[in-house]
Amino acid sequence: MAHPVLTDEQKRSFHRDGFIVVKNAASDALVEAARARIRSAERGENLGSTKEMLDLVNASSVTSILNDAMGEFDPPSACQVGVLKKVQPGERYNNLGYVDRDMPYYGAELHMDGNITIASPQEVQQGSPDEIYRRHFASGPSGDLGRSAAVMGHNMTPMFQDPQMTLGLGSFTAFVFVCLNDQMQPGCGQTSLLKGGHHATEKFFRWQFESNGHLGPEGPGWPRLNYDAPNRCGMNYLPDAIHDQFTDDDSLATPDGRRWPQPVQILMQPGDACIAMYHIPHSGSRNENGSESRKNIIFRIRNKKRQPGKTLTGLSDHPDRGWKGEFLEYEDGNDPWARSKYAMCNMWDEWQGMQHIVLQEQKSQ
Numbered sequence: 001m002a003h004p005v006l007t008d009e010q011k012r013s014f015h016r017d018g019f020i021v022v023k024n025a026a027s028d029a030l031v032e033a034a035r036a037r038i039r040s041a042e043r044g045e046n047l048g049s050t051k052e053m054l055d056l057v058n059a060s061s062v063t064s065i066l067n068d069a070m071g072e073f074d075p076p077s078a079c080q081v082g083v084l085k086k087v088q089p090g091e092r093y094n095n096l097g098y099v100d101r102d103m104p105y106y107g108a109e110l111h112m113d114g115n116i117t118i119a120s121p122q123e124v125q126q127g128s129p130d131e132i133y134r135r136h137f138a139s140g141p142s143g144d145l146g147r148s149a150a151v152m153g154h155n156m157t158p159m160f161q162d163p164q165m166t167l168g169l170g171s172f173t174a175f176v177f178v179c180l181n182d183q184m185q186p187g188c189g190q191t192s193l194l195k196g197g198h199h200a201t202e203k204f205f206r207w208q209f210e211s212n213g214h215l216g217p218e219g220p221g222w223p224r225l226n227y228d229a230p231n232r233c234g235m236n237y238l239p240d241a242i243h244d245q246f247t248d249d250d251s252l253a254t255p256d257g258r259r260w261p262q263p264v265q266i267l268m269q270p271g272d273a274c275i276a277m278y279h280i281p282h283s284g285s286r287n288e289n290g291s292e293s294r295k296n297i298i299f300r301i302r303n304k305k306r307q308p309g310k311t312l313t314g315l316s317d318h319p320d321r322g323w324k325g326e327f328l329e330y331e332d333g334n335d336p337w338a339r340s341k342y343a344m345c346n347m348w349d350e351w352q353g354m355q356h357i358v359l360q361e362q363k364s365q
């Protein structure tokens with residue numbers, strides 16, 4: 001069996017853009033098996049641990065490509081089955097606190113992974129920012145715990161990773177999005193990525209770390225909530241420093257005049273896989289034009305060297321904690337929060353097979 005790897009040219013483009021589309025990474029047989037399994041699913045059945053989904057990484061070219069470019073990782077035992085039904089722009093407030101139909105770029109809500117989300121209030125919020133903050137996080141699945149690392153979101157992500165509340169994001173190494181339907185026309189629910197945004201997020205993390213060691217939301221320059229959003233309780237999914245860097249006069253705006261970064265819609269055919277940096281701002285998008293539901297199977301992969309003693313499933317965006325937020329045991333001298341902060345500030349450190357490209361690219365800048 002062949003073990004495909006990325007060419008140096010592909011690695012250079014991955015370094016520059018933060019993602020790469022690998023054509024035909026999964027064979028027709030793997031794609032057909034996964035599609036058939038989705039067709040035969042019972043209503044509400046979670047397919048994330050089925051062989052048909054997992055084989056899209058475990059039995060496809062993705063494993064050898066990642067082993068070469070990144071390093072060792074646990075074969076996924078779970079994944080996110082990203083099925084987006086066809087919809088038209090809606091009237092509800094999205095997680096950013098804006099009405100869905102007002103958002104440009106097919107409703108993309110660019111974010112970094114590993115961030116807590118509590119369902120967006122559907123009425124305009126009243127009171128002071130402190131009152132809105134308190135009410136919002138008390139409305140999540142953990143109830144009213146105040147500001148605490150024990151608070152979990154509706155997306156099953158903790159408010160802070162560490163008990164000291166100095167790390168507001170979970171982290172891993174690579175995203176893999178395996179496409180199971182034709183997504184060559186924009187507006188079919190494509191995964192949307194902020195091209196080159198990984199360089200900006202790493203730089204921002206470094207600045208946060210140098211400022212006071214706190215990374216992510218509620219660290220320097222990154223308030224968690226946007227009280228100026230139309231519902232007065234939007235998630236600040238990206239800090240202003242990154243938002244502003246990727247907007248200009250050509251960016252589309254919401255009715256309040258706020259301009260939004262334009263992501264790239266990843267156009268793929270069945271069997272294609274997009275590999276992206278964990279660091280890249282990304283989002284799903286509205287499936288307005290598709291002839292069927294958007295089907296991307298999503299894996300979150302972490303280089304084994306971060307925590308060799310832990311086995312990861314391939315689903316979690318906060319693998320330093322248990323899926324439900326449990327605190328895990330680590331041996332003496334192993335500080336998982338420090339390791340993850342280091343990885344967030346040094347994004348290529350976990351890509352062993354990219355080192356020669358990183359050096360070349362840094363020299364040529």
Ligand SMILES: [Fe+2]
Pocket residue numbers: 111112113114282283
């Ligand atoms: Fe995400």
